[in-house]
Amino acid sequence: MSESREHLQTLTEIRSLMERSSKFLSLSGLSGVSAGIVALVGAGAAYIRLQKNNQTWLSYERISQLTGPERREMVDFLLADGALVLAGALLLGIFFTIRKAHRQGLSVWNTISKRLLWALAVPLVAGGIFCLALIRFNLIWLVFPSTLIFYGLALCSGSKYTVRDVEYLGLSEILLGLIALFWTGFSLLTWAVGFGALHIVYGTVMYLKYERDEPKR
Template sequence: MSESHEHLQTLTEIRSLMERSSKFLSLSGLSGVSAGIVALLGAGAAYVKLQNDHLTLLSYERMSRLNGPDRREMVDFLILDGTIVLVAALLLGIFFTVRKGRRQGQSVWNSTSKRLLWALAVPLVAGGIFCLALIRFNLIWLTFPATLIFYGMALCSGSKYTVRDVEYLGLSEILLGLLALFWTGYSLLTWAVGFGLLHIIYGTVMYLKYERDERKR
């Protein structure tokens, strides 16, 4: 009986080692929570700007009819706002992920993390170029659902190199983006839910599922 237990324990350890070598397990739930908070702040700033310019949640299509300096100002603000949100979320994500990796005694820059980044980069770069084309041809309101869809595709692509929960988040982002294509009056709201609320929920679940007990040790 004792020998069987030892064999089972050995197999469990081998499986754990294989999983760690093939999957990036240092993603921190706090990265998701922090990214969600930053996204909500960015969406709040965009909402205030749109309100000041009398472009309410129910009139985003009016952005497509902006011309001259007004359109340039709006586009510049949205790009700046999105860039700040992206950079802040990435920096916070790197911080929490590196911290978790160090706590686990693992390097976060290895062959698995490189494959994960490549899987994420292809859909994200393609989506970024696609969104720039939408802005170029004055289809600003479509950029909100497009970012959700391509981001969700990136998460689904990268999920095979990390925990399965990432795939669920990716599918949720894609579904929300597809809904936003037809629910155009609430583009900013769906963007805030996708990048803000869903990230906070995902990060909280990740933290409770994988990190809470680990931090108690």
């Protein structure tokens, strides 16, 4: 019986080593939670700013009624708001990921993390260029669902290099983005749910599942 337990423990250790060598396991659930909070703050700022001019619906009909200067002002604000949200989420995500890797005694920058970064970058860069084209041709109401869809595709692409939970988040983002394509009057709400609420739920689950009882070094 003791020998069987030793064999089982050995197999578990071998499996853990193989998983560590083929998957990036330093993604922190706190990165997801912090990104979600930052996104909700950004969405709240956008709501307050757009509400002043009764533009919070961001539908085709509403945007088509805006004059050139009004549209330009709204686009400039949304781009600045989005850039700040992205920067804040990235900085916090990098901080928590490095901290978790340090606690695990792992290197953040390795072959697997490079593959993960590339898998994420291709859909994200393509989506960013696509969204810039939408803005260029005044299709602003499609930018919000497009960011959700391309972000979800990036997560699904990168999930094979990390934990499976990332794929579930990606599929949720894609589904929400597709719904938002036909529910354009609530673009800001669906964006807040996708990048805010879903990230907080995902990050909390990740933390409870993988990090709560993790030994600290």
